[in-house]
Every structure is written in structure tokens, then in C-alpha cells.
């Protein structure tokens with residue numbers, strides 16, 4: 001493909017994408033295919049000779065689209081949102097074209113410097129304490145990680161290194177292995193499963209802090225677990241607090257947890273993967289109070305801030321905590337401006353070496369929406385979630401299972417878990433809308449997350465009508481079977 005053909009095909013691809021997004025509502029939100037469907041539609045070997053673009057595009061409709069779950073359909077209410085916007089797509093297109101690998105300042109200065117500035121812009125948008133910003137001469141700063149899971153892992157590994165160094169200062173004879181064997185991390189019983197996975201990688205122990213009736217981890221519960229662990233000879237070193245849990249969007253109490261962590265030399269990391277985007281609205285910023293106690297904070301603009309995957313924003317108060325933990329400097333990566341002054345070599349802030357020019361899509365989104373446009377978007381989703389909650393509350397066959405604070409509504413039929421499991425299966429099998437469940441303590445609960453950029457009140461009304469129709473059929477069947 002030469003540049004002349006690229007111009008032509010590029011325009012066709014933009015048209016295809018625009019049509020896809022514009023008419024996504026007409027597509028079935030969840031696919032009908034069975035596992036292994038695709039292999040049967042595709043040759044066993046790569047083509048020996050070049051094929052035509054038209055044929056590939058035709059195959060996208062024939063082979064790919066039938067197996068796509070349409071996350072950006074306004075009938076998709078599963079998991080949490082994943083961001084999608086035209087400015088982000090355009091920024092990503094340019095990033096692909098520049099195609100640099102920004103592991104050091106010298107490997108592409110604009111890639112590094114735009115990221116540092118975008119992370120400062122975003123930090124200011126959510127009113128992060130200034131210690132987290134790089135500024136011209138700050139000790140902190142932000143980095144774009146791929147995912148929230150990686151951000152937690154990076155924080156945990158840096159905390160592990162810091163704890164080992166501190167403990168070895170007082171106990172020269174303790175080996176690294178002996179210390180790691182006694183390190184214990186904490187998270188709440190509602191935290192995302194990625195924290196547990198990160199602990200497996202870091203080779204440390206983990207304890208769950210039981211949450212209160214609002215599914216929030218509180219200081220008193222953390223204190224109890226720490227005291228028991230210390231008495232058993234363990235060394236508490238890390239806490240991952242959650243703002244906006246995956247199950248029900250509950251919030252850990254940072255104002256209680258933070259001082260305990262600071263007193264006990266425990267690194268406090270905050271995972272606000274979904275909820276973090278809402279903090280750009282002053283009326284939701286209170287949910288972040290207590291961040292001043294944290295060592296690191298993370299949220300995913302790729303979930304709810306219109307910046308396409310992947311873009312997970314992580315800040316640390318002391319960037320030396322990361323760069324000391326992960327610095328390996330072979331001669332072929334060195335350059336004349338290594339980590340001096342405002343220079344950042346982001347390879348020391350993350351696990352992989354390579355990294356894409358992800359800040360471009362942030363820059364495009366922030367400039368083309370403006371902070372006010374992004375705030376309006378978040379507020380609309382939250383308004384729609386409350387509209388859905390009100391619909392649920394008007395039907396006394398249903399119950400709301402957790403406080404609705406942002407864009408997630410947890411609800412269920414009053415009745416057994418089995419009844420709700422069948423209800424969810426029937427709803428999803430009809431393929432009109434898509435939801436996923438969660439467990440809240442012993443209850444099987446349906447999660448209704450406001451996801452698509454284009455979702456409107458009419459889609460919520462449609463979804464609720466569908467859910468209540470399914471519920472009526474199910475309850476009638478149940479009634480008949482007990483007669």
C-alpha cells in the first residue's frame with residue numbers, strides 16, 4: 001500500500017468506523033456465536049500473496065462483526081464503561097503513525113514531555129494535592145500505565161523494595177527472601193481481583209479487610225487486621241484502597257485508613273479505576289478526600305473519560321520510589337539527559353521497556369471536549385443511572401442493593417439467588433441488552449452500569465421495560481409451578 005492508496009483506504013476506513021458507530025444501535029449487542037466459530041471461517045495459513053483491501057473489509061463484516069460484543073452499543077450495561085470518542089481515535093491514529101517507542105526522553109522527547117504535562121493537566125482537573133504533580137521541579141508526577149492492574153502491581157513492587165531497604169537498615173542479617181516471606185499487603189473484601197493477582201506476582205501475602213454495611217473498608221477493621229498480623233510476626237507494607245469498587249461502586253474510607261498507613265509505614269495505593277473520572281466534577285471531588293495520605297493513586301481515563309483503551313493514569317508522590325525500584329540502565333538506553341531536572345525516563349516507572357505515544361489521545365480529548373464537556377458527559381451518565389434507580393424503586397418486586405453514587409445500579413428481584421440467576425440468564429439470552437452480575441455478601445445481584453457514550457434516557461426506559469417483562473414471565477412461571 002503506497003501513500004496514494006493509504007489516503008483512499010484511510011478515508012474508507014473512517015467512513016466504515018463512522019457508520020459502525022452511528023448505526024451501532026441496530027446491531028445485536030451480544031453475539032450469537034459458539035466457541036471456535038472463527039477458525040472455521042478463516043484459512044489455515046496466512047496468504048502467500050497480497051490480498052485486496054476491499055476483500056479484507058468485506059471479511060470484517062462476515063467474520064469479525066458476528067463475534068463482536070458491542071461495548072459501545074447503548075444497550076450495553078455490563079462491567080464498567082470503556083471509553084470511546086472520535087478525538088481519541090484520531091489521536092491514536094497519529095500515535096500509530098508516529099510509531100515511536102518512548103522508553104526514554106531521548107527515544108522521543110515529545111512522547112515523554114507531553115505525557116508529563118498531560119498527567120499534570122489531569123491531576124489538576126481532579127484537584128490532586130500538588131505533591132503528586134511533576135510541575136517544573138516537583139518530586140512526584142504521573143505516568144500512563146496500560147491498566148489499573150499494572151498500576152497496582154507497580155505500586156506494590158515499589159513498596160516491597162522500599163520496605164526491604166527500610167527493614168534491612170535495622171536488621172542487616174535479614175535476607176531479602178526472609179523479609180518478603182513476612183510481608184503482608186491489605187485490600188478490602190470488595191477489591192478488584194487484580195489485587196490478588198498482583199500479590200501472586202509480587203510473592204507476598206495478602207489479607208482482606210472486612211467492609212462495613214456500605215461495603216467500605218474502615219480504619220477500625222484495618223487496625224484489627226494489622227495488630228493481629230504484627231503479633232504473628234508479619235510485616236504490613238502495602239494497602240490497596242478502592243474508590244468505586246467493581247461490585248457496587250462503594251468507597252473505602254481514606255480519611256480513616258490513610259493516617260493508619262502513614263503511622264505504620266504502609267504504602268497506601270488508591271485504585272479508583274472507574275470512579276476516578278467523576279472527580280473532575282467538583283460535586284464528586286469529596287469522594288477523593290484523604291488522597292493526601294496516599295503514596296500512589298490511579299484511575300482509568302480509558303474507562304470513563306472518553307480516552308480509548310489503554311490509558312491508566314497513575315501518580316506518585318515521590319517518583320524516586322519508582323525509579324529506585326525499577327532502574328536498570330544498559331549502555332544502549334543511556335543518553336545525555338538521563339533523569340535530570342524535568343527529564344523523565346518512563347521506562348523506570350513501569351514493567352515493560354516499550355511504550356506507545358498514549359498522551360496524544362489524552363491531549364486531543366482534553367482539547368476537543370474541554371473540561372466542561374467532560375464534566376457534562378460524566379454528569380449525564382450519573383443522571384441516567386439515577387433515573388434507572390428510580391424506575392427500580394417504583395417496582396416493589398425489586399430491591400436496590402447498594403447506594404447509587406455514580407453510574408452503577410445494583411439491583412435484584414426480592415427473592416432467592418436462583419430466581420435472580422435465572423432472571424439474568426433470560427435477560428441476556430434475549431440479546432436485547434447485556435448485563436453482568438456480582439455477589440454482594442451472600443446475595444446474587446444484577447449490575448446495571450451506564451456505559452455507552454451515546455446512551456440516552458430512552459435506552460434506559462427500553463432496558464427497564466425488557467427487564468420487567470422478563471421478570472413478570474419468570475414470576476408467573478414460578479407461581480404456576482408452585483400451584
Ligand SMILES: Cc1ncc(COP(=O)(O)O)c(C=O)c1O
Nearest residue numbers: 147148149192244245246271273
Ligand atoms: C476497581 C477496579 N480496579 C481494577 C480494575 C481492573 O482494570 P484494568 O483492566 O485497567 O486492569 C477494574 C476493572 O473494572 C476495577 O473496576
